[in-house]
Amino acid sequence: MKSLIIDKRGISEEFTSLPALMVVMIGFALFFAMIAGVYHTHNERVENKELYEVAHYTLMKLTSGESPLVSEKGGNTPIIMDEQVISTIGKDVLKDYCNPLGYDYTVKFYWYDEKGGRHEISNPNMYKSLPNKNRLSSSREIAIKFSEGDIRIGKIVVIIWRR
């Protein structure tokens, strides 16, 4: 045993496999980088899709016949929202009606004048500040009733984010 430790002679090996190993490692690195990229993109897409689906679901629910925002709905008539209601409704009333689990949202309303100019209908009861990122919105055209016989083109926008 001692003679083996003391013995300074050795066999010099040729490292011919080192370049191959380097190429293999580069290959693996590229492969994993690609997988990571794909996974990240896919993950981001799934999350956005999920967020969009929730936003769309919330939008459709808020514009359905039973919504507290909707004032008139008949067989073939579209959803008509009352300006008085949408400018005063509280977010708690909306949350009682539609509250997607793990998400929070706010609603904005706009109406268009005859020249196409967009005007916001403000509601002091809605959120004043929104998170800066990871939020998504979904919108649809609606009819907004300002008074009897005065129904204008409008838009409802639902902005949603993760809690």
Added chain:
Amino acid sequence: MRKFLGNKKGLSAMQDAILFMVMVSISGAILLPAFTNDSLTKSQMEREKDEMADEALLVLLATTEDEFNYVLGKTIIEEAFGGLTVDLSKSKQFGEDILNWIAGRTEYHKSYGELIAECLACQIMLPIGDKNVKANILTKNFEEQLEKNISQRLKIILGEKYAFNFSARWYPIMGIPFGGEICIGSPPPNNAYVAQTWITIPYVPEIEISGEKEILTPEILKSEIEKNEFYKNTIGLLDTFPKSDEEWKELERNLTENITNLMYGILFTGLGDMKSILEIALDMIFESLEKMLKKTVKDFEQTVGEPIMGIMDILFKKIGETIFQQLGEKPPETESMEEYVEKLIEAIKNYFLNGVVKNVNQLLRPLHDSMENMIKEMVRYILDLIKSGVEKINEIKEQIFDWTINRIRITKAEVRLSIWEV
């Protein structure tokens, strides 16, 4: 070369490198669609565009116009102005002011659904020759203004991203181009997103049965059809089973003729006590037109003094003269404006009833032919079913009745919006 091929050094490294390069490339090729394929987003976008068409159409129909202005009988009045000693139409602004003062109408707070339905109901569109002619020339400006406004509204709703084609059709009998029609925008491409809905025509169709006015419901229409001779003939023809080819041909010819006459009666010539759809529509149109003109005259009398009213009388009568001239009648000699309006309306109504309705067979020959072809197709289909034993001859009576009834849509008009990306 031999030396190079014989040299085995470094070959293992090259093999590994090639193998892994191939593996990485294959992985890349497999994973590439995950980077580029956007089918989820695409399907969401398709769904949104479909919803967009529905939303835009329904929002348009629900929204109201504060003041919708048009000029009644604009072309006729302009022609009358041209006949005056001082041609008012040459002084553009003054002429327009006078024109609006005399025949300008304003509809307040009406929804586009209502305006479209009114426009369709008063057009009296008839297929004459190769063209569809809108016989009610008084409301041409109404239609033009409405088309302009709808176009503006849809541009606001859809934005600049989409082009559109909007159409509204009121055909009291399906497939027969009689009634009313509006079409705005260029023809849609094959990949357009289409939304469709129905609106109600504003008139309540009334018929007189034994001197009593009744609302024409599907049940009344059904009972009136059942009483009609052409219907009885049609049903009677189906009591005996044909034995030879000639008898089959005879049955086909007779069925086609009777059903065509039945439909023709409903549409133009009337069924026994029941007035035709054309006459019902004309009654409703002229009733509202008479009310409208009388109200205009009354408004003038109240707002302007006697001297100006004298000038207005002259202008009114000048317009009336032009209309009477076009109808081929002599203007009445009466001092009362109210009476003049009544006579004018009566003359227009008679022109339609006598000129169009009574000569309907000559005027509307192409319409008759297209209706006959449509009915011939249906009769052939039904007779083929009987021949092949799929249907029994007695059961087919109900089908013919349903087919006839289902083709009558007096109070419903179809509205369609096609959108596509530009």
